[in-house]
Amino acid sequence: MFNIFQEALNSTMKYLLIAALPIFLLAPAISHAKNTGYIFVSSEKDNSVAVLDGKTYKQIKKIETSDRPRHLAFNADKTKILAACGEGNSIDIIDIAKLEVTDKINDDIEDPEAFDVSPDGKYLYISLEDDGALGVLDMAEKEMIKTIEVGEEPEGVLANPDGKSVYVTSEVANTVHVIDTATWKVTANIKVGKRPRRFALLASKNELWVTSELDASISIIDLATNKVKDTIRFEAKGFRKEDITPVGIAMTNNGKTAYVALGRANHVAIVDIASHKVKDLMLVGERVWNIELNKNESLLFAVNGLSDDISIIDTKKKKVIKSVAVGRVPYMAIIDD
Amino acid sequence: MINMKIVYFFVLSFAVFINGFFSTAVYAENTFTIGYLELKKDPRYKKKRLLARFTGQALGRPFAGAEVAIKEAKYHGIDIDTVLLLERKTVKKEELTSAVEEFNNQGVQFIVLDLPSFETAELLKKIKGKDIAFFNATSYDNTLRNESCQSNLFHTLPSHAMLMDALAQYLISKKWKNILVLEGELAEDKQMSSAFEIAAKRFGLKIKDKRIFKLGNDPRERSKNNVALLTKGDFDVIFIADTNGEYARDLPYQSLKPNLIVGSEGLSASAWHWGWERHGAPQLIKRFIKKHKRLMENTDWAAWMAVKVIAAGVQDTKSTDYKKITAYLTADNTVLDTFKGHASSFRPWNNQLRQTILLTTHNWVVTRAPLKGFLHQKNNLDTLGNEKRNSKCVF
Numbered sequence: 001m002f003n004i005f006q007e008a009l010n011s012t013m014k015y016l017l018i019a020a021l022p023i024f025l026l027a028p029a030i031s032h033a034k035n036t037g038y039i040f041v042s043s044e045k046d047n048s049v050a051v052l053d054g055k056t057y058k059q060i061k062k063i064e065t066s067d068r069p070r071h072l073a074f075n076a077d078k079t080k081i082l083a084a085c086g087e088g089n090s091i092d093i094i095d096i097a098k099l100e101v102t103d104k105i106n107d108d109i110e111d112p113e114a115f116d117v118s119p120d121g122k123y124l125y126i127s128l129e130d131d132g133a134l135g136v137l138d139m140a141e142k143e144m145i146k147t148i149e150v151g152e153e154p155e156g157v158l159a160n161p162d163g164k165s166v167y168v169t170s171e172v173a174n175t176v177h178v179i180d181t182a183t184w185k186v187t188a189n190i191k192v193g194k195r196p197r198r199f200a201l202l203a204s205k206n207e208l209w210v211t212s213e214l215d216a217s218i219s220i221i222d223l224a225t226n227k228v229k230d231t232i233r234f235e236a237k238g239f240r241k242e243d244i245t246p247v248g249i250a251m252t253n254n255g256k257t258a259y260v261a262l263g264r265a266n267h268v269a270i271v272d273i274a275s276h277k278v279k280d281l282m283l284v285g286e287r288v289w290n291i292e293l294n295k296n297e298s299l300l301f302a303v304n305g306l307s308d309d310i311s312i313i314d315t316k317k318k319k320v321i322k323s324v325a326v327g328r329v330p331y332m333a334i335i336d337d
Numbered sequence: 338m339i340n341m342k343i344v345y346f347f348v349l350s351f352a353v354f355i356n357g358f359f360s361t362a363v364y365a366e367n368t369f370t371i372g373y374l375e376l377k378k379d380p381r382y383k384k385k386r387l388l389a390r391f392t393g394q395a396l397g398r399p400f401a402g403a404e405v406a407i408k409e410a411k412y413h414g415i416d417i418d419t420v421l422l423l424e425r426k427t428v429k430k431e432e433l434t435s436a437v438e439e440f441n442n443q444g445v446q447f448i449v450l451d452l453p454s455f456e457t458a459e460l461l462k463k464i465k466g467k468d469i470a471f472f473n474a475t476s477y478d479n480t481l482r483n484e485s486c487q488s489n490l491f492h493t494l495p496s497h498a499m500l501m502d503a504l505a506q507y508l509i510s511k512k513w514k515n516i517l518v519l520e521g522e523l524a525e526d527k528q529m530s531s532a533f534e535i536a537a538k539r540f541g542l543k544i545k546d547k548r549i550f551k552l553g554n555d556p557r558e559r560s561k562n563n564v565a566l567l568t569k570g571d572f573d574v575i576f577i578a579d580t581n582g583e584y585a586r587d588l589p590y591q592s593l594k595p596n597l598i599v600g601s602e603g604l605s606a607s608a609w610h611w612g613w614e615r616h617g618a619p620q621l622i623k624r625f626i627k628k629h630k631r632l633m634e635n636t637d638w639a640a641w642m643a644v645k646v647i648a649a650g651v652q653d654t655k656s657t658d659y660k661k662i663t664a665y666l667t668a669d670n671t672v673l674d675t676f677k678g679h680a681s682s683f684r685p686w687n688n689q690l691r692q693t694i695l696l697t698t699h700n701w702v703v704t705r706a707p708l709k710g711f712l713h714q715k716n717n718l719d720t721l722g723n724e725k726r727n728s729k730c731v732f
Binding site: 111129130132151152153170171172173174175189191194195214215240241242264 | 408409410411413415416617620624627652674678679680
């Protein structure tokens with residue numbers, strides 16, 4: 001027991017020491033708010049985004065937002081953060097230098113949940129939970145230019161970097177909809193596991209991985225044929241299937257490892273992408289939801305919806321090195337590094 | 338070809354319009370209709386009752402839930418080029434059998450029932466040996482799941498037994514063991530209180546006394562109608578079985594001692610509650626309110642769930658075949674989403690949907706059952722309600 005704490009402490013100390021150096025190096029850049037190292041965490045019930053220092057993990061600010069902020073993403077030059085605020089019917093824009101909401105887009109946006117930015121940065125594709133539609137928001141005009149009807153409760157959105165397709169899940173239709181960006185039409189409906197949530201794109205194999213919360217699985221879609229070519233099922237000794245509710249997914253840049261948040265099972269799974277096998281499980285907080293890797297993939301941030309905290313995982317050690325309280329019902333973390 | 342499809346679409350839309358079908362039709366070659374059967378004059382939905390908002394009782398016709406569900410199912414038939422439709426028949430008691438026959442002649446084989454338990458049992462007796470699956474969405478009656486069960490009758494609404502087990506789990510987990518049972522004079526009150534007594538035994542509660550209550554002001558019966566007299570004694574909790582609801586409503590804050598009230602008032606065991614915030618419930622509740630301008634209650638959920646399980650059957654079996662879908666519903670590996678957490682499925686021994694039960698106050702979900710620590714060798718949801726070994730259902 002002592003050893004575990006010692007180890008955690010040691011590794012934290014190491015990070016602190018390593019951390020001290022770049023602070024000086026980065027000092028001039030801070031005025032432009034570039035690579036602040038900050039960790040931003042949205043909290044559904046606090047109507048705020050918590051800002052944590054990237055080294056000490058101390059909360060340095062709570063940014064007030066519109067009601068129920070959930071999905072977060074950076075803009076193209078990483079000077080701003082877009083926050084989808086479900087009950088505020090708004091996409092709030094947070095200025096990273098000022099650490100406050102400086103603008104809001106709320107043209108016809110009803111209950112936005114997840115979104116993705118088009119590769120050219122022109123459009124925001126938003127799942128509109130209430131309308132059962134995918135909204136296309138013109139970022140320059142700040143106007144919703146199109147809504148495309150999909151299954152009820154759309155959730156995860158992913159814009160293919162090729163600019164040609166957008167994918168959106170429907171939680172209740174158990175379907176992934178493929179939308180052609182040239183015509184804004186649904187061109188394929190792919191049935192996947194129950195309650196599909198999030199995507200990860202494996203570009204090297206042209207595969208789209210989709211987590212299914214109620215099926216304890218990942219459906220792997222071959223994007224060449226729009227067919228499910230394999231399903232990874234999560235099962236582990238000591239867990240009941242109904243407690244394994246995968247949601248968040250993150251992949252390493254080399255395309256070798258996928259991390260999958262298992263929700264109620266309170267673990268993050270490490271999946272070997274080549275073999276589709278689960279290699280390890282890491283204990284985190286309660287109902288782990290979204291997960292995010294830092295830039296050099298040394299750390300994984302797991303957001304725990306029911307314990308109001310985030311678990312910071314050392315990916316080499318495959319262990320949580322720290323957990324940090326953030327706010328009521330945290331949803332997602334993004335890192336400005 | 339394209340023109341033909343458009344023409345067909347308009348014809349279909351028109352057909353939908355004139356027949357009173359309910360669907361948000363995405364285009365498809367085929368249709369699959371789910372029937373919905375309810376009574377013209379159903380005392381459960383009298384205006385006065387609805388406005389009284391008795392705890393846990395209907396706030397409107399549960400068809401509202403089915404309508405929300407059919408919209409959610411707009412893509413469920415896409416693999417087999419089929420659009421799912423919902424058709425409602427509202428008939429007099431004496432027309433129930435002929436309404437089912439009419440459905441049958443139309444090729445409808447899946448029918449959601451919004452009927453009291455007596456009418457459900459009678460109807461099922463008359464319609465025997467036909468390939469029609471019925472889904473009970475509004476009766477909690479234990480006997481429908483036991484002595485008068487039928488192999489083609491499914492239940493999405495939980496039984497009294499399931500609800501009372503959930504309540505007993507909660508009370509014992511709080512160590513509130515000493516209970517006074519108050520029972521009304523209706524047959525269903527007796528069924529509810531006897532389900533509670535069985536649950537009390539199962540989970541180790543002590544029923545200190547059982548008393549009959551009576552509505553009214555007759556001084557000769559004041560030991561039954563006067564709340565203070567009726568609640569005299571030393572108890573942790575007062576349980577009341579009042580399926581009518583009028584007496585139970587008057588119980589909180591009126592008992593002789595500062596007792597907590599559970600059962601038909603105070604803390605209730607529920608199939609659903611609009612205050613539930615997990616597993617996609619807020620989105621469903623929002624859709625419901627948007628469409629129907631009221632809150633979503635137990636039977637709304639059960640009607641919604643009935644349409645959802647049929648739609649899941651179509652989607653997962655990729656067919657509209659009666660045998661395939663009914664086999665799917667009771668298959669071991671079938672997973673149904675109740676929006677309450679826990680993977681749900683039908684119990685093959687009595688066709689009851691095993692499910693999470695919510696423990697609710699008038700405006701909140703306190704917790705849900707099965708509670709932590711209540712374990713079952715196969716499925717924790719089977720700590721609620723009749724298990725195979727004590728089921729009296731024989732198909």
